[in-house]
Amino acid sequence: MNLRSIFLFISISCSLVSFAQVKNTIGSKSKWKDYKLNDTLLVSQYRLDLNRKYWGAAVASREQYLYGKFEARIKPAKGSGMVASLFTFHDVSIPLEGNGAKAWNEIDFEFLGKSPDTVKMTTILQGPTYYSNDLRVPFDVSEDFHTYTFEWTPEYVAWFIDGVEYQRQHGDHIKKLAHPSSVHINFWAVDSTVKGWGTWSNKNLNANVIVDYFKYYEY
DSSP, X not given: OEEEEEEEEEEOBSSXXXXXXXXXXXXXXXXXXXXXXXXXXEEEEEOSOTTSOOXXXXXXXXXXXXXEXXXXXEEOXXXXXXXXXXXXXXXXXXXXXXXXXXXXXXXXXXXXXXXXXXXXXXXXXXXXXXXEEEEEOSSOTTXXXXXXXXXXXXXXXXXXXXXXXXXXXXXXXXXXXXXOBEEEEEEEEOOTTOOSSOOOOGGGTTOEEEEEEEEEEEO
16 A cells, blocks of 8 residues: 655744645555545644734644554754644543543653753643653764654554664553644744744744655554
């Protein structure tokens, strides 16, 4: 089966510069079943701080996915006050069927521009409650492409970089990651309400995050 792949270029600037192009590639063989992604993607733009005229960009799947392997080859940006992410997200504004309760489910790779030798690997539940590790990596993530993958199953979530496992989470909180989620890739400027991203500088304008491809394998 052919696997749908996304080529994505995202930029922070005074006006949004963003595009996404869908192309066919052949998926590699693995224990995971290749899944054909929907051709239609939702491309969004965000102004995180209304006091500035800077925009970030994101691309999200219109479809929802429950479990699987999520992989992207990414070259993040370097610079304080910026974050790029690959993540799944269950929309907490949508009540769950049956009891009307809401449940935040999220699995993240995050790349803070101020710390290009560190990758954040996180799961988030309603509250929100964060289960997160900031892991040092033996390279500068902004200097070249690397392959970032996470496996989401009912028993565990595991994060890989270039095929090497860096973190695995088990436990009761993983069992609560049980709701279909959309897939997102974003690049955002700092919001004044967010702590830990660093201080924004105008020198960051026209910084780029480049995503060579995205792949999803069905569980």
